[in-house]
Amino acid sequence: MFDWFMQTFPDAQPLHGLAGGVLIGLGGAVMLLGPGRIAGISGMTARVAGLSGGAPWPLAALFLAGLPAGALAMAALIGGIPALFPPSLVLLAIAGLVTGVGTRLGSGCTSGHGVCGLSRLSPRSIVATLTFVATGMMTVALVNALGGGI
Amino acid sequence: MRNLMALLSGLLFGAGLALSGMMNPARVRGFLDIAGDWDPTLAFVMGGAVLVMALAWALQRRMHRPLACEDFALPGTRLIDARLIGGAALFGVGWGLGGLCPGPAIASLVFHPVSAGVFVVAMLAGMLALRLIDTLRG
Structure with missing residues (x-):
């Protein structure tokens, strides 16, 4: 099954995708069960830019700051992030x-x-x-x- | 405490974006390219994320209040209108053009400051423009 899949979609990275998705879901779960909010990035961005209400400013800003920081940590762990x-x-x-x-x-x-x-x-x-x-x-x-x- | 949890949420989210391939516009476009050389990776990203979040919602429904705040602050509107559909349609056009959505764009700022920077500044300009239009229309 897995072999068939990788032969059909040679460029796919299903395990990276699944593991990354689980981490994204954990991020969303922490926001939902901790501060009790939706981890919505466009909404948090508008909030930090002063373009909407919603979450307290420091909360939204720290959430957004975590995105590049978490990506940097993952990049260090897996040896870079390919991007075109x-x-x-x-x-x-x-x-x-x-x-x-x-x-x-x-x-x-x-x-x-x-x-x-x-x-x-x-x-x-x-x-x-x-x-x-x-x-x-x-x-x-x-x-x-x-x-x-x- | 709630601020620390927000930071932890962002860190996990950012690490997940980096691992998943969502920060690679070529891969995102590959997922959207069903007419061509389709790359199903993003379906696995969505699947993993939705699975974990579905468990989180099941927990949330059994909680009287969140761990770090007094009350849940969750969207309650159920209205499906032209604004929702038109907005989502426009966002999809932007997603397909750039191969970036807001989260990966912000996380990419430290790796590709020029490309991601142009996208993010333009995105903020778009948000500001809509805010101005909404304010003018009352």
């Missing part, structure tokens, strides 16, 4: 802008809706997640058709 970015900064700026508007308009992103909301079986989060995965897939198909793949 789109080369165009203009494209990244447009992507960021659309992400900023969209996540605030839709009240969440992959963390709040995709991880915390889906697992709560929140109807709003189920609809949001299906929507952003669908438009994400359409966007990638379009970008690749136009020769913008990475």
